[in-house]
Amino acid sequence: MSIRYKDAGEGDDALIAEINTTPLVDVMLVLLIIFLITIPVVNSSIAVSLPREPNQARETQVDNAIVTVDANGALYWFDAPLADRQALARQLVRIAVMSPQPELHIRADARASYEAVGQVVFSAQQLGIARIGFLTEPPAR
Structure with missing residues (x-):
């Protein structure tokens, strides 16, 4: 006895030897739509046009106070060294009023260090000094 298979072209139940790609295409289209929707959300940022102005040198006025912080974190009021943070606070109180x-x-x-500069700014803010600026040198050309 032997088993006999029908030929591929015989009858209604013929074997189909092709891959059905319809479900694959459906899944891929759904994924494409999801990615097209989510990509703009991921890349969201507020577009602003920032001004492009060179720094303008200003003359320091006589009544402006200058605090210098050296590389070691030592403080100076104009050119006079300050003993500690309390001495800085006493000077800042004078100009705050x-x-x-x-x-x-x-x-x-x-x-x-950032900490040394931050403490000067924090002390000035606590005493109510409204206008604080940083002195820099222009970059070499």
């Missing part, structure tokens, strides 16, 4: 209030300019060494 003036009317009109002078600007506080901070000259910090590029190697100075």
